[in-house]
Amino acid sequence: MLYYEKINELAAQYRNYTAENLSRLIRCKSLSLDEKLVQQELMRQMQKAGFDEVRMDKLGNVIGRIGNGKKILAFDAHMDTVDLGNREDWNYDPLCGTIENDHVLGRGSVDQKGGAAAFVTAGRILKELAWDRDLTIYFVGSVIEEDCDGLCWKYIVEEEGIKPDVVVVTEPTNLNIYRGHRGRMEMQVHFYGLSCHGSAPERGKNAIYMASKVALEIEKLNDRLKDDPFLGKGSVTISEFVSKSPSLCAVADYARIHLDRRLTWGETKDSAVSEINELIQGMKARVEVLHYEEQSFTGLRYGMEKYYPTWVIPEDHQMIQHGVEAFHNLFNEGPVVDKWTFSTNGVTINGLYGIPIIGFGPGNEVLAHAPNENVPVGHLEKASAFYAALAYVI
DSSP, rough: OOOHHHHHHHHTTTTTHHHHHHHHHHHOOOOOTTTTHHHHHHHHHHTTTTTTTTEEEETTTEEEOOOSSSEEEEEEEEEBBOOOOOGGGGGSSSTOOOETTTTEEEEETTHHHHHHHHHHHHHHHHHHOOOOOOOOEEEEESSSSSTSHHHHHHHHHHHHHOOOOOEOSSSTTTOOOOOEEEEEEEEEEEEEEEBBBBBBBGGGGGGHHHHHHHHHHHHHHHHSSOOOOOTOOOEEEEEEEEEEOTTTBOOOOEEEEEEEEEETTOOOOOHHHHHHHHHHTTEEEEEEEOOEEEETTTTTTEEEEEEEOEEOOOSSSHHHHHHHHHHHHHHHHHEEOOOOOOTTTTTHHHHOOOOOEEOSSSOOOGGGGSTOOEHHHHHHHHHHHHHHHHHOOO
């Protein structure tokens, strides 16, 4: 128990250090595919904290290492953010990084540079405690999550050859322990009609009407999708409707709808595609599961299918229990064990590769992607203590 007391003491001692590191990260604007400045700043912070190794992979992920044991623990924090949105909705500069009233303000404070600032401090704490256990710890500042969640870890596992025994996803959990979330996928449905002159529409087949009929059926489909007592209900919504015609005086010969599909437990890519195929039977139409492929700031082009599997870790799993133990011993109370509403890099870490995950991060997820995003400094302090303590429990 002595090291828990020491960890808490050091986390409190480095409270301002953690907040100031986060402030610096926030001031580096870092949209997906343009994370270079924040990645350089994160590397500087890891090096200054005394990590054993700090490097950047070819996709742009920053990987810090402490230790060299057979078992591997990894912490993940994606360093890209969504854009700033309407500046009139903000009470302060979104990139200010101001520390005010015991909060750090700005875009990315919650989603999710706060997790990175906390794990840098955790690394510093471990080095100060002369941590020497048989464990390799990777601290990953990942890229492109907002555009394509999980792509970064697909690269880390398949191209870097790093497959941890367990991963801590540091997305915001309000200092609760999270063990899963719904999956998601992106589909487009293409409709092919027959154009003719608009003065005699009966000669053609209007693709807009075809798509509209299916759109109304998709609205009904959403109401009857599967529910799960833990993750909640699956959902589907149309987020875009596009049509084409040879002329504004002609019947549309093409239409397309874009579907945002959220997958609860038991729903898969195949089941979701089958549901839409049933709705377009008898039509000249097809369903497409989309593919993401873009060039990162390093110049590397990389991609994956836009299917992000549902994942859940059982509450009695050893890793969840390790997290509960560390939380209780640090803070003398039991944590709430719950789930995320949104999606994280866990879709590949566990959804594709089956690596056990524990979710724990500073900040409240309701502020993610919202104006006036901010995180309590007290959350950063507790998260840094928790991350350091896990290294002793695992």
